[in-house]
Amino acid sequence: MQPLTIGIFDSGVGGLAVYQEVRQRLPGAAYVYCFDNKHFPYGLLHEDEVIQYTLDAAAPLVQRYQLNLLIIACNTASTVVLPPLRQLLPIPVIGVVPAIKPAAAATKTGTIGLLATPATVQRRYSDELILQHASGCQVLRVGSSLLVDLAERKLRGEVPFLVDAVAREIAPLFASGPGPKQLDTVVLGCTHFPLLAAELKQAAPWPVQWLDSGAAIAARCSELAHKYHLIEVDAPPPGIAVCTQTDPTAQLLGPALRALGLQSLTELRT
Numbered sequence: 001m002q003p004l005t006i007g008i009f010d011s012g013v014g015g016l017a018v019y020q021e022v023r024q025r026l027p028g029a030a031y032v033y034c035f036d037n038k039h040f041p042y043g044l045l046h047e048d049e050v051i052q053y054t055l056d057a058a059a060p061l062v063q064r065y066q067l068n069l070l071i072i073a074c075n076t077a078s079t080v081v082l083p084p085l086r087q088l089l090p091i092p093v094i095g096v097v098p099a100i101k102p103a104a105a106a107t108k109t110g111t112i113g114l115l116a117t118p119a120t121v122q123r124r125y126s127d128e129l130i131l132q133h134a135s136g137c138q139v140l141r142v143g144s145s146l147l148v149d150l151a152e153r154k155l156r157g158e159v160p161f162l163v164d165a166v167a168r169e170i171a172p173l174f175a176s177g178p179g180p181k182q183l184d185t186v187v188l189g190c191t192h193f194p195l196l197a198a199e200l201k202q203a204a205p206w207p208v209q210w211l212d213s214g215a216a217i218a219a220r221c222s223e224l225a226h227k228y229h230l231i232e233v234d235a236p237p238p239g240i241a242v243c244t245q246t247d248p249t250a251q252l253l254g255p256a257l258r259a260l261g262l263q264s265l266t267e268l269r270t
């Protein structure tokens with residue numbers, strides 16, 4: 001039996017949405033949140049670069065902080081890096097998958113949206129998910145890097161925050177207008193986007209269901225902790241945030257990180 005020590009990795013702040021779900025479910029775990037701000041945003045990189053950067057950060061992260069469970073809380077990375085990462089690391093690795101399957105089950109009109117990074121919407125992984133689980137649905141794909149950036153700015157406390165900008169980004173999803181086949185379910189296939197839940201809701205021309213994978217990941221963590229005899233403790237140590245480059249922009253995240261229980265911010269030196 002070992003105390004459960006969970007690492008959560010993303011290019012930026014998106015994984016914090018996943019972290020919150022996991023922490024709610026497993027409050028007695030120790031947490032290390034790592035973000036690769038040196039190479040952010042992943043959604044505009046070639047997939048080979050995403051694989052390389054994730055592998056480069058994950059190995060020292062696991063070793064330095066003695067992690068026994070790692071979550072790749074980034075769809076852009078998860079859709080390409082999981083097989084090599086699982087080969088490299090001696091611990092269980094959980095990835096995030098866009099919630100296409102639950103969306104196909106939830107839609108009443110048969111029209112669903114996939115809102116993700118430009119990389120994720122184009123991935124073969126997404127094609128296969130859609131083919132496997134939503135072949136009877138019309139799936140509208142919209143890739144946005146601006147929404148990723150807006151989520152980062154929101155967490156840094158940069159206001160005023162523009163609902164108008166969010167509305168412009170999601171407009172293509174709603175372009176067909178209302179009607180019997182209108183969009184009724186949108187998959188948030190980028191972990192940054194649940195951080196904009198309020199703005200997305202406000203910006204949508206009509207109400208839709210917004211689905212993400214946070215709760216499913218938290219459930220999977222709990223299963224794996226049980227399977228590998230990793231235990232929660234009554235007084236876990238304070239959470240730690242780790243970036244790949246200490247710069248003023250990263251420092252601006254301090255208040256948001258501390259509010260989420262991530263007390264210190266240090267640099268991962270690989």
Ligand code: DGL
Nearest residue numbers: 014041042043075076191
């Ligand atoms: N949070 C990441 C995801 O889930 C992407 C953000 C980025 O483009 O770096 O896809």
